[in-house]
Amino acid sequence: MKKRLLVTFIFLVTTVAVYAQNKPKDQASYLEYKNEFFKKVEESSEKYWNKPKTEKKQYKANFDGIDIPKSKEEFKYYWHNDPKDYPQGNTGTCWAFSGTSYFESEVYRLHGNKIKLSELYTAYWEFVEKARGFVESRGTSLFDHGSESNAVERIWKKYGIVPQISYTGLGNGQQYHDHSKVFSEMSSYLDGVKRNNDWNENLVVETIKAIMDHYFGAPPAKVEVDGKWYTPTEYFNKYVNLNFDDYVEFQSTIKQPYYKYCEFEVPDNWWHSKDYLNIPLDEFIATIKNSVRNGYSICIGGDVSEPGIDGIAQAAFVPEFDIPSEYINEYSREYRINNGSTGDDHGIHLLGYLEKDGKDWYLIKDSGSSSRNGNDVGYYFYTEDFVKLKMLSFMVHKEAAKDILKKVTAVK
Template sequence: MKKQYLILFCLSCMLMANAQNQPSQKGTFKFYEPGYYQNSILKGIEKFETAQEPLKQAGTFKLDPAGLNIPTDKSAFKSIRHLPPVSQGNTNTCWSYSATSMLESEIFRLTRQEVKLSEMFTVYCEYIERAEQYISTRGKINIGEGSEMNAVIKVMKKYGALPYSSFSGLLPGQEFQSHEKMFNEVRAFLDGLKARNAWDEASAVSTVKSIMHHYMGVPPATVTIQGKEYSPREYLTGILRINPDDYIDVLSYMQQPYWKQVSFDVPDNWWGDDSYYNIPLDDYMKILKKSLKAGITVSIAGDVSEAGFLAREANAAVVPAFDIPSSAIDENARQFRFSNGTTTDDHGLHVVGYLEKDGVTWYLVKDSGAGSRTGGIEKNINFGYYFFHEDYVKLKMMTFLVNKEVMKDLLPKFN
């Protein structure tokens, strides 16, 4: 027995000595390029599955622009001072971009300052407003990214404004705005409050802000101009020097009385604003043209889903004769399309110029959406702009936001 223990002891000593003579080893982190699994197996599976389910693409019925006498270059238009077009990215915030752009032009016209404002500060504040009203109405308001152009005026009156340089709403390294995930989180959170009957406003607003901070960053409490700090409201009144009360929304539809301030009955008017100045269509078109000829731009909203909306084909919007002849476009045709849902207020834009060509007025329209950017800035000389035929505006553009000075002759008719 002792002999066996002695043998085991000797073997152990030999193993230990051998281990001590082995070179030391260590592990390390390795970063591998995609290998056979990714490059061959997964791609092969994807190729097979794609072949089994061919892409089905539905065609979009559009007017053939061949032979149409459409402007081809924005330089032909009499243009009013405005800042270059800015993309709204993957957001439904055209209402903020269009009205903000109009106010930038107004700031230059009135104060000779060229200032790029933050569209996203307005969007941030509008989410707060929406959350507060969602709580106060016990979840009865429409929750969406969309709003109306006069929401920018509403927000400015309460919260003020910020320059783009102080709050872009973009995270470091982010090129385009993208609010899909943020909006889905906000909506899910508010829906959850409604399901639980949990109506604590302070807590709800705090959480909505927290969600926005994650995706947009935190807007500053102050902005420094020439060594002096200003709150957003002080910046609006002391630096920008524009009065939000000077801007009104003009509407033209038959379902409510003309020469009255009325509500615009669309989901994006989620707070039920009833301050729209409803005027006959002929006056509507005259005021639009009068404003531009006076050097005052307008932000405008309406429908951009028609066969004559030739975004990719010509950066233009016209009314095809097969839809309705020009001579038949009147308030009835306009109301008919709004009532049956073929006209909506799905996009807001900024009208920055006009061209009178062959007896027809065309409008130069600055855009924040993707459609006007077809081909990229290198290939599209009209990148970020549309040319709207006056018939398209007359039939499909429902409202515009403008300085009330161009309405001064008509305002006494309202009572």
């Protein structure tokens, strides 16, 4: 009997060892870059601007064998404007699109009103504020395309907001947003300001506005809604009517003390906002999971320049050749932040969840071009592991994070 048990044990150990050696692993290869929607954007821009296109390859994981949700309808998700008609095109304004989408959903959740707001109105005034910061810092403050989702709050507080139909930011005959020329012109101008020490703030701001007015059109001073005229601030107060003190930004990094508000140290936080509550990674993920299960969508951002994300597959996962799931923790996450392989390069709107095989998949609304090549235009499906490893910050209503906020030992 003992001999038989020993033989059986040896057989099982051998079988497990052979299986472990032969277990299929995630693979990857260099593939021709395929983004049919961005191809349309490029072709439209080429026609509009008369500029050539370029070809490139990307290192991509093999999605064969990954059990990806088939449709967004498998998810429980919350009201939002359909992303199909509102792509960001060839711009770096994902922060404005994701932040705007998030607050549109919040208006519906809190007030029951469905509104569509102008992303380019916010981007216009953010460029103005960046130009102002450039002058005040004597050219050391970053002037670039990107920003953070809480810039939407800052801009709306100062300048108000208008309906999307009142300000599209598109030129006559322009189908998709393309900021390559306007940004190049603004950057060249500011380079000259710095080179010649022409630090006249009013002149610089008015020149930046004049450049944008040429490409985008000037933002409206008043808008007509329901037969009445409103300034952007009046429209914000009446139709948006959100208290931004009710929203909290979170990050998770071992570089800063936990349960303290601190700076989100990325280039797009160009104004050095210190309004980010730093929490441990386990609580970072738990807050996301609990929020989306209790009626709240989330504005979130992080790194999407990964082999494990693909627009045709419409999904994002962490391949084993990057890191096995069981090794994803605050240290492996921080390692990637520290070496630059995780950066803050995209803002998105997390709308809902699907629990599958004991872990979450998240429904993502994405204004970027790569999200427009799958069956559900404007959406991605992210695994829980991808969010845990690659997403750096998120914003949610404070009622969704009451337990975490009780642990805060300092105030803003």
